[in-house]
Amino acid sequence: MKEKEKEKREVGLPELPLAKGEKVVMRFAPNPNGAATLGSTRGIIVNSEYAKMHDGKFILRFDDTDPVLKRPLLEAYDWYLEDCDWLDAKPDEVVVASERMDLYYKYAEELIKKGAAYVCFCPADVFKTYKEQKLPCPHRNVNVEANMECWEKMLKGVYEEKEADLRVKTDMASEDPALRDWVAFRILKREHPRVGEKYVVWPTLDFESAIDDHLLGITHIIRGKDLKKSEKRQRFLYNHLGWKYPGTIVWGKIKMQEFGKFSTSELRKRIESGEYEGWNDPRLPTLKALRRRGFQPEAIRKFFISIGITQTDIAVSMKNLYAENRKTVDALASRYFFVRNPKEMRKKDEKSFVAKALKHPSREDYREIRTGNTVYISGDDFAKLKQGQRIRLKFLYDVEIEQIEPLVANVVETPAEDVPIIQWAPSEGIKVVVKKPDGTDEGIGEPLIASELGNVVQFERYGFVRIDSVVEKEEGKEKEVVAYFTH
RNA sequence: GCUCCGGUAGUGUAGCUCGGCCAAUCAUUUCGGCCUUUCGAGCCGAUGACUCGGGUUCAAAUCCCGACCGGAGCACCA
Structure with missing residues (x-):
């Protein structure tokens, strides 16, 4: 309990x-x-x-x-x-x-009638000196009738901006200068996007x-x-x-x-x-x-x-927000391959393959990725490759790097333990642009990404993104995907 | 200048009202390990804080005073 x-x-x-x-x-x-x-x-x-x-x-x-x-x-x-x-x-x-302006005017009038508010004609800097000296300005003690008259003139637009405003009486001798006779209404002769030119006297936020x-x-x-x-x-x-x-x-x-x-x-x-x-x-x-x-x-x-x-x-x-969001989004997001700054890798067998890849590590359904004898890997992974090294193209097979420039690899029949596993994009991949808070990444992704419009997916070893738009490039059915980087 | 307010680990937060069960909670970050044919996923573990100085008290993160640091208001802005 x-x-x-x-x-x-x-x-x-x-x-x-x-x-x-x-x-x-x-x-x-x-x-x-x-x-x-x-x-x-x-x-x-x-x-x-x-x-x-x-x-x-x-x-x-x-x-x-x-x-x-x-x-x-x-x-x-x-x-x-x-x-x-x-x-x-x-x-x-x-x-x-x-x-609700009429409502505010109504209470302004009530206050004036109670002697709790007055129309002040002091320029801002003049009032400030009164305030600093804890003294009432000359308009503070004007009688109710005269105040009402001035107030009505304000509403009719007789005065110009900054010429007059309505102050609430507080305590000019208050210890705290922030509390002394604050402004309740001021004149603003500008149309309002919502109510037009109907009003020239506007209440302050405090009022x-x-x-x-x-x-x-x-x-x-x-x-x-x-x-x-x-x-x-x-x-x-x-x-x-x-x-x-x-x-x-x-x-x-x-x-x-x-x-x-x-x-x-x-x-x-x-x-x-x-x-x-x-x-x-x-x-x-x-x-x-x-x-x-x-x-x-x-x-x-x-x-x-x-x-x-x-x-x-x-x-x-x-x-902190990423961590929280990850908890919900991780379970929903299907996994796809995307490689940033792609580098083409030629494989020495001439075969084409269809890889069966899990859409989500904790679900059964899979996606298919067709590829020929070339694939793309990310520029980041490429930079770390050494000749003779073995790596695993996830869901496809292991390869051994034969040469770096241009990149050529041999398919290895028997998979080894502990090889680095990387994602890849097929030869018929589509262009993907990822817009991030701190810049833009470009690369190639598997074609199925285009079917996730509006959804949040995970680009493996890259991050979560939301597929924002899919652009069909003119007649050639080449597509370009724009994704927004989540985290 | 005047007036208010705040100060718990890298970050955020609990505890402070009613002092002891607080060698201080939880999350996140960082680091390490495990697991996994991804990860910025999961599991396990580690590091890490009561701003300082006095006072009250048997006992203070918790109450009081002061200092220091930080923020805010003193708009005819919201």
């Missing part, structure tokens, strides 16, 4: 601190300004996992209230939906902030997410450490409105060792500039790229759950 508990804890997330009998409502709230990265993936998985654990609700909310700096990408909304589904994290509810978390009945918020101060800021708002703040969990930043630092905005720039093929370029740390490379959703889930939710910033190696 005790052991069982222990085991459970190791694979799972720590229990959520629950109020008694409370129904858990979790949310993942991305800005759809690009495709989901590995960082967003963590948010999707952990939040949905908690909802599952407690039989609660999982909400996907798009925090898309900045049409300028973090401008939403129209396609990205659907991408997130697809990604969530694929990760077995289908949201129970989907909310789009930019479609929008505070209002929505309450309205959606979110019970627990999991947020990055960079947003940690949000809780303290938002609490002022909750107090003004008489609301109860949700439970919060803060986690540190995650970085994949293999990818270094990346932000969605940065990725977007580089993709739009043509540096990358797209959001699913195998060199990118996006979910789309992992999917294309053949990673299994369960593996990705397990990986992120094992990482947990500590406040420390972490740099995790993809090797």
Whole structure:
């Protein structure tokens, strides 16, 4: 019993601190300004996992209230939906902030009427000096009527960008400068990809997410450490409105060792500039790229759950994800031969052969590979060959190297012990291009690879790949396969 | 500068709330062995950590203080 508990804890997330009998409502709230990265993936998985654990609700909310700096990408909304589904994290509810503007305005008005918010005309640097001196700016004590008037003018577009904004009253004398009278709304006169030019006054993330978390009945918020101060800021708002703040969990930043630092905005720039093929370029740390490379959703889930939710910033190696993915993919993937940088080997018998090769070491079914009196071996294996050496062409027969350049070998009738075993490709093999995170490999593979379109297979002694496309070369039935390297 | 937060093996994580059962868990990496007509598969084994210094205590990874290191906020970004 005790052991069982222990085991459970190791694979799972720590229990959520629950109020008694409370129904858990979790949310993942991305800005759809690009495709989901590995960082967003963590948010999707952990939040949905908690909802599952407690039989609660999982909400996907798009925090898309900045049409300028973090401008939403129209396609990205659907991408997130697809990604969530694929990760077995289908949201129970989907909310789009930019479609809820009237709601935010309503609460802004309520706050103004309560004297808890005011229209501020200070330029940023001027306000900053007030803030540093812990002093209220001249607009802080303007009466309610005048504030309402200014607010309405803001909404009508009377003021220009940066001319005015709406601040929430907190405590100008707060010890923590980060907490003093923060901005709730600012003017942005730019059309929004989703709602057009309908609005010129946009809520900041702190305001929008505070209002929505309450309205959606979110019970627990999991947020990055960079947003940690949000809780303290938002609490002022909750107090003004008489609301109860949700439970919060803060986690540190995650970085994949293999990818270094990346932000969605940065990725977007580089993709739009043509540096990358797209959001699913195998060199990118996006979910789309992992999917294309053949990673299994369960593996990705397990990986992120094992990482947990500590406040420390972490740099995790993809090797951990590979290990997890290998567990699922190894059993599924059929084996094929692929040789990189092929070298032709001529065999001195003139016979052609049909090799019977196991498709999977723990299964019975096999594949056939026809070949004539030449085969291809990989350049890497070729480099290690010595004259007179014996090697085994797997599933075919042993050969003895007669000469290296050009490569000629004799077939050996009686197999020896302990010879190196290598994979090979037949004379009628097809061209295979493997796109990897760190470059591209080209080589020749057995023709049957073309029949595995969309599947994850193992190229023996090379790695797992997903067959991404099969191109039929014009009339000649020569084919070319493009595979994406998994690991 | 002001204000917060964190620091367990190469990496990630459990343990810290309620000090002893922790000469510290699990995974991964690395190395070694075994097995196998593949492997980046499987099996077995090894290496490897409580940042430092004080304090409290019979007893500290766990509580307190300080130092050091790291991160974050102080945006009309999310």
